[in-house]
Amino acid sequence: MYIGRVEMQDKTPPRDEIWFRKIYTDLVRSQKVTTIFRPGKRAANDHKGFFVGETLRIRIIDKVGADWAGVFGQVCPNFEMRVRVLSVTVCLIRELTKEDFKGSTPDILTTEFLIYNLGLLYNLSPNELNQESVITKTTFEYL
Numbered sequence: 001m002y003i004g005r006v007e008m009q010d011k012t013p014p015r016d017e018i019w020f021r022k023i024y025t026d027l028v029r030s031q032k033v034t035t036i037f038r039p040g041k042r043a044a045n046d047h048k049g050f051f052v053g054e055t056l057r058i059r060i061i062d063k064v065g066a067d068w069a070g071v072f073g074q075v076c077p078n079f080e081m082r083v084r085v086l087s088v089t090v091c092l093i094r095e096l097t098k099e100d101f102k103g104s105t106p107d108i109l110t111t112e113f114l115i116y117n118l119g120l121l122y123n124l125s126p127n128e129l130n131q132e133s134v135i136t137k138t139t140f141e142y143l
Contacts, residue, residue: 015048017057018083018140019075024105025060028081031142034103039118039129041090042136050138054085068123083140094131103139 018036020028027033042049050056058081065073093111101109108114111131119129 019059019061035139038136043088043090050085082143085140087139089137
């Protein structure tokens with residue numbers, strides 16, 4: 001596949017990994033992040049979904065990619081941690097409570113911040129991501 005003059009490979013991140021941006025490295029290393037949110041339905045057997053009890057690798061992004069543009073990101077080669085999935089919950093954003101944000105990153109403490117954060121990460125507009133949107137909350141423990 002070609003985008004402009006650059007040949008792109010049809011690649012996606014491994015399904016057994018959770019990727020975090022560099023700003024979250026210290027929070028992950030200190031095992032403070034135990035909850036993540038992703039847009040859409042990503043439960044077991046869904047595209048990019050996780051299973052309860054599954055072991056995953058946490059990686060830190062070195063070069064940001066963009067699924068929507070077909071650009072594959074790259075991870076820092078010297079950082080990897082392992083986690084076990086404790087829960088996978090699919091719901092509407094408006095159904096989240098304050099308790100749901102426990103273990104999340106400090107920039108995601110409300111549904112409004114969650115919408116903004118996911119919008120930035122996934123290049124989604126307010127029409128594509130709002131209080132009525134489906135998201136998946138995944139919690140995990142470090143191994």
